[in-house]
Amino acid sequence: MKQRGPFRLFLKQPGGWRILAGGVIVFLLAMATITGSAWTSYKSEDLDLENLLVPPSAGWLKRLMTTEEGLRVQEQNKAGGRGQLNHVRPANADDEDLGFLGNDSAPEPAETPKATEATGKTHVLGTDKNGRDMLALLIAGARNCFLPGLVTCAFALGLGVPLGLFAGYYGGRVRKIVGTFNSTILSLPRLVLILVVICALEPNVYYTMGVLGATLIPRVSELIATRVRILSNMGFILAAKEAALSDFKILYRHLFWYQNRAVFFIQFSLIMAESILVETTLSYLQFGTKPPEVSWGNIIEGSQMSFFSGFYWITFFPAVAIILAILGFFYLGDGLNARLAWKEGR
């Protein structure tokens, strides 16, 4: 038999591909959050007014999904025509507000791309109609959904898991108190709650995500409590008491880590994905991240009208980013679960 390297072996094991795919995406998101500013020479708030609506510089990206009109514009760009905006603005979108800055400051005619090349800077994923670099926007957007997502998880899992463990393990009055708390939270309409918080406090995405996390506590704690209730009757809890383990160790090690970590990973990935979805949705509806702060949702909101006019990249990249990020978290959680189940022989 052919000798397989450890990496190939890992991929062959259950969940291997899913962990790899999800892990790469989540890793990229995390790195974009931490070191994203080093990935591009532009900042998301930089307005490169000489290069408005520049298509992606990579050739294969240029050809991708470009309409005829878009091609024509790109040709003109190459030829060094006048300000593109005049040429490409679709007739029916004349009165539309194409962007937060679009009508306020009339763009100067762009210089020829040659000037850009002279400075040694290129827009790998192009620019939007305000001349902001798309890559920088995506990275800023990643940061603005990854960190709030972590806040959601911190609330939902950080409170939900201990509450569930206590309720399931101690039962009786503890379970009643937790149950009442959970049903109280469940009785509040989530969207209204988020809107109220946005209206009452300053519109900060972290507040919104904190509220979202709080509304997810019942889901996590009920799930954990039900599992723990069943597990508490099993022999190993009695055996752990017999082995003179403290309650904390029984709860943390036996009931949480070794029995519920798969649930934890899955819930983490689901909540991350859900929070990205809620964040982008709210931003798209202009309730979440407000310009000039960048979110994938508000990039799409600001650019959707130009999608069919050939400027696909402004809408396309954030949309792909949203889908990939959500899929990435799903794959990671699912893969980890499959792998743990396989290792433990479940």
Added chain:
Amino acid sequence: MLGAPLLSIKDLSIWFGGGGRYLKAVNRASLEVGRGEIVGLIGQSGSGKTTLAMGLLGLVKGYPGLWEGQALLDGKSLLPDMGPLIIKKGQDRPGGDFQVEKRYIPYQRAHKRTLKGVLGRDIATIFQEPKASLDPFYTVGEHMIEALERNLDRHEGGAKTPGGLKGLGVGLLKDVGLVDAENLWGLHPHEISGGMAQRVMISMALCAKPKLLIADEPSTSLDVTTQAKLLQLFLRLRDKHGLSIIIISHDIGVIQEVSTRIYVMHRGSVVETGTSEHVLSAPKHPYTASLLDSFSRFGEKLPAPPTDPDAGQGCAYREMCAAYRGVLNAEQRQQCEKLKPIGQAESLAASGVSAGMGDWSKCHYRETSKAHGPGTPSHSHLEVLMAKEGSETTLVKVRNLRKRFTQGKRSFLALNDISLDIPQGSTYGLVGESGSGKSTLGLSLMALQGVDAGTIDYKSEDILKAGKARMLVLRREIRMLFQHPEGVLNSGMTIQDILAEGLEREGDIAADERRRRVSEALEQVRLDPVHGARYPSNLSSGEKQRATIARALITKPAFLVCDEPVASLDLAIQSQVMSLLKEFQRHLGLTYLFISHNLSLVKILADRIGVMYMGYLVEEAKVRHFTVAGARHPYTRLLLASTPSLDPGIREVLAHYPDVEPVRLEGGCPFRNRCPVYLANKSPLCETTMPPLVDIEVGARVACHFPLPGG
């Protein structure tokens, strides 16, 4: 036997699987069941015995994919006629991978069509867990009515019988010994005992007036006394209704008690068939001999049966064969080394004799008995006993232990003034039916269960008064073995992690040292240290129980509470675990409290035995006191007589006992409703006063007003 057999299985193979890949679970087995005959099917778990009987009826989890062979019930085929199988790849032996060219979904459909009108009508089945087999939301009556409605045509008069369906149902329930059927009618499964539930299952099966009853491990989850009554019931049903019964069990005792013929299975093949007397007194196959010897040669290291009998050259069983090592001459031995013994199917083809009947064994020299000599314990148990006497220091002293449980309005005493001494280095056996309070006592000794009154002295220190910090130290010296190793080992932890947990209380131990201690403990219980990195689900049940023993031993305890440590294991594995325990006692000087419902098992290990009934200690004496003749308390005698055996005298003893359920009687002797002595003389003393536990002879205490004469 008269006429054609009722069920005749010829050359049957069963494959599991789907999608082109199959596993052979039963390998060309033949079996015949005559009318009014009880046939036993015995083998270890995984030997294919359940698959053979239940798979035929499509009742096995993971519906079997394919069958080959013939199965006739009363001359009618139970299998669809779909032509022969075409095996493309893989070797023709069980456990091998197969690629079979046949579309199994149409096959399954055809099988279900064939079984329609047979399953639950001509063939009825009962299962191992009677309570789990009953719907918790249905009352007993609703269960009965459901079964009756389906089979009304089999009853004369049908629903027009006086009393209607209920009358019919109550009659059937009384038939199986449920005297109180009217009251039982409205109860839900959780309100009745396991033995009663099994009887309800049987009477549901009888609703169809079946010809054949298949009982899959019918008594495994029941108490010994309940089991004995159930087996008597099987005999009665056969005599009264002419019912044929197949009993599937891993317990040779159960099988020998009732069945007239025995089929021994190993790894999917039938290795020996014959009448009970022949098979049990002079086994013709080494594997049968090893099954019989599991306990009589206790303490010796037995060679394990081959995992794949069809691999390699020659007879795979020769290592464990008494004849091969003994009476066979060199020429005959060569035959064993070179040739595989032929299986049932070939044997049938060659001799033309109906292989399902008659005495037959998968062996070259099937006339030679493979029985080992009478079991000679490798060390004299008595000698050890003698040595212990005189120099006894009491390690654990229990005085007047009392515990009351309250369930809603009802409350009962689980422990009633229990006092006992456990000498250092000895084994105290505690025996009783479920609900007798023996596990409560075990948990109390671990201080895992609070008690209401009494003292437990361990090395003259009261455990119950020990502080929390002291208890943590004590729990390293007093460890416990539990009944279900599956539950005790956290499924998410590796064996290594589980064992290392015991070392935590010893303060900081270097990682090297910890690893060394863990592998040392694993080696102690004969587990390869490689197992340390595995998860519990990757171990067999015997390995799991050994891991729990290692888990206890790693803290170097002095006292071990063993709560039914082998009850969930196969007989052969039970024997392994028991030898290990015995060995540790000898080498490490451990003291055991051995709790079990099985008196014959306790007798192997214990020096003293205490018998508990409904929270009372009713008899306590040295182990040699515990024989059917020697026992002084009627309950002890019942327990001893309930152990399956072929002795007709013992069956006679059993006949004196009324067939009633154990009830918690308030006031007086709790056993009186089952006691032949009380039922004979109706003494008012038994009704009013609980007899005290008094010394009746040297070293024997009995709690009975009218103790039986000792033998």
